[in-house]
Amino acid sequence: MSAVKNYDAIIIGGGHNGLTAAAYLARAGKKVLVLERRYVLGGAAVTEEVFPGFKFSICSYVVSLLKPNIIRELMLPKFGLELLPLESTFTPLENDYLLRTTDEDQTYREISRHSPRDAETYMRFGPLMGQIGMAVRPILETIAPNAIRPSLADLGAMKKLLNHFKTLSDEQFEYLTKLMTMSSADFLDEWFEFEPLKATMSASGIIGTFMGPRSPGSAYVMLHHYMGDIDGAFRAWGFQRGGTGAVSMAIACSAKHFGADILTEAPVEKVIVKNGRAMGVVLENGDEYQADKVISGLDPKLSFLKMVDESDLPSDFVTDIKNFRIRGSSGKVNLALDGLPNFISLPGDGPHLRGAISISPSYDYLERAYDDAKYGNFSQEPYMDIIFPSVIDPGMAPPNKHVMSCFVQYAPYDIKGGWNDQKREDFGDAVVNAIARFAPNIKDIILHRQVLSPADLEATFGLTEGNIFHGELTLQQLFVLRPAAKWADYRTPIKNYYQCGSGTHPGGGITGSPGEMSAKKILRNW
């Protein structure tokens, strides 16, 4: 055994939440060490040069939900945070297209080209969703109380939330209830009529979720993606200059600025637990680090079923974690291009290439994609959310070349016959073919292709089953039940062992929120 080093807190995993927790703890004067398994920081929010000259946000690719107070408190702009707005959402159709941009008037004209009624409704819908998002924010910003044995502070927080709910109007409350329980398709059907518009909007309800737009529960995921839409304007999604890895790097720099130590290529083997108390960690190479607190940024399955022994945990908790639903449903295809695709319905360059491109022509298209996955296959014609980072940020690719990032659903983790090289390539082919339906020249301009199946996401990023949210955002896995009742407040049944990943409240996305709230909770009782 090599030398033992002492820290106040050790954080397992250098993802953006782990780094955020580290930065907050260091900012409070604690001696902090972050241990990252890979050679590069960021976890799923990472930029890598996969092919020479071509840089990719290989996993998580857009930013919207990063909390403003985190940006401010950790001084992230000073350390390189620079968000470039995504200007549009473009939905190519058979012989037409739907385009929504940051310019409200243009969006109004574009939608009314298909349905004047929808154009009117759309202008009311955004602000309403903004209001509902605001109504939910206090929940997201509350440390989830211990539902089994609430503390006084928990009761106080609950009372505050209840009082907050009483201030909602009947209408807001009704829509909030509906968003918590309905399918995104049903919810949108109450508002809109133009199918491609509804399908594209509903798609944010299926991202990272093993459900179709007609599955109840998908409306909540849609709301989750609207949280960034605080001003009631267009969904304010942005792209980080240099890729999402640069967000992680900004947080890492902030953490270092406050004095945190960060080690890469330092995979943790186990948390050292003695008498029900976490004492430190041991690395795969045998190095040991001691600390007062150990905080895991990994998903609940890894945090509790791998990093510690089951025998150190109560059996009902182990059951809860085993039952925690974490089905991977998406893959990622990153393409290096020798030019830009030419869409049949809107040829040439234009603002539609500076935003998100959504392959979601109809509910049925998305549902059929889901059906494939339900029965254990990847979607033959998948849903895709595509961006061209190099159009917004030329530094991502060599001159006149481009990078294309395709988030693809559905690709089930549990696929018939299991994932292998052949399956991965077949999946990649299905993706390219689906794009080629709308932009046939894609096949001629691909220089390199990186296909990441859910199995690859698991192997590379340690995302169990390749689930990008560290566990699905379904009702029974939210708030006081995320990841398990009694342990939703970032504590764990092991003393001095904490959690700070997306598997805790308020869930996935580049929000930094679990990291921030976990650190604040830990500091409160230090």
Add this chain to the structure above:
Amino acid sequence: MNQFDIIVVGGGVNSLVTASILGQSEKKVLLLEAQNQIGGLASTTEFAPGYKCNLVNDVVKWIDPRVLKKLDIESHGMELFSPDVVRIALDTDDQHILFHRNADQTTASISTHSEKDAKAWKEFTIYIGNLTHFLEKLYELTPPKLPDIGLKEALSMRTMLTPVRKHGIRGLVDFLRVVPMMMPELMNEWFESELLRGAISAAGIHHITLGPFATATGYNLLHQHVYSDSVFHNAHFIKGGTGNLAETLLKSAKSNGVEIRTSSTVQSIDVANGICNGVTLEDGERITTTKVISGLDPTHTFIKLVGPAELNPSFFTQVRNIKYRGSVSRIHFALNSLPEIKGVSQDQMGTVFSVSPSIKYIERAADAAKYGCIADDPYVEFTIPSIINSNFAPKGKHVLSATVQYTPYHLRNQTWSEELKVRLKNNVVHVLENYIPGFSTQIKSSAVFSPMDLEDKFGLTEGNLNHGEMTLNQFFFMRPTISSAQYKSPIENLYLCGPSTHPGGGLHGANGFNAAREILKL
């Protein structure tokens, strides 16, 4: 002077319960039923010469004990037949799973498929039974008006503490966890046998349009097991046919002084200045009253009978947005002889059979409905009611009644027609042939009720048997809409008592009981 204090529109189970309880309290009550017999979804009728059937429901899952007690149902002559085998999940290899009233016997039946599952069975039934205690208490409540809940309403919900005390907060957490679950998820926590997983999941999709992969089918599963005393798939037949439940309630109502008129179709519910003051019948007769209580669904009640002009716009939108989407059809077969089901002895035939070989089988059937088609291989649940009631068919002959999912009301690129009903019937016969060889040769005649027919016959909007889907967005304080969940409508003196209200569908009478209680409070 009004001749009646209260008019109840509709003669289904809940309407009868409400009318009867109000009659008991010395109110002068008139009940109006459009059909020539009362009963609604609890009707028994002749569908072919000499052959009778229970039109919609062959069994009742539970009856609200408060109703049984308050109306002293048993003294009015209703007899339940509670079979020992409550359900048989058919297996293509004749290794059927028999769900017994006694969990230990079920265990033996499951063990031919999986020892592991057999071991877990009893614990599962107790687990589900415990969770239903939370619903039982919840179902006794009038939903609070949210979001601005007052102290009085909060206090009225304190009975919810009873199950919490009994099962601990852990029990409550499990309840909150299971309600939003989908069937495969719940099954992954318990069982491995495909047949068993499918058979249990059938409870989650009972009478709804969604498949077992839909979130919150857990809620529907629990709903089916309220007051089941941990007997999974609990079912009771009513001797003489389900119509006898209605007949019994009719007797009770009459003994409480309720006046009943059948073949009296209400043409409009009359509202002046936002206040309801009576009804007008199809024949032009106008009956004034102080209060009208509708057992019909909200669309029928408010849009057809009251009329959009009398509704405030936000309530009108709420009603229009209620999700109905019936997808259940009923097919009654008049048979020349007793069908022989492979691997089932004759003394076990008085039960419910289900064709649900796996979760995916049911889900594929639901997929068809999603795209607006009828399922080629539908989920079929059937009974042979003539075994229990010898008067249902001529001697030696039998009736087989099937409930078929998924057959959507909203079809795409086609409409419900006689041809489609024949196709549906053929699909069902084809499925049943797998278990009853030669079934098609036994059929003398048949009657098919599509969701469209159910709409026409019973006034069920979109043919939905629950007067609105049993989903979380239409649950408790959202049922039928957020502004009418207290059995009271936004129109003064107009009330609701049907399955569209809390706690939803089924022949249990809880809605009617709660509605009567609210009205008597005034």
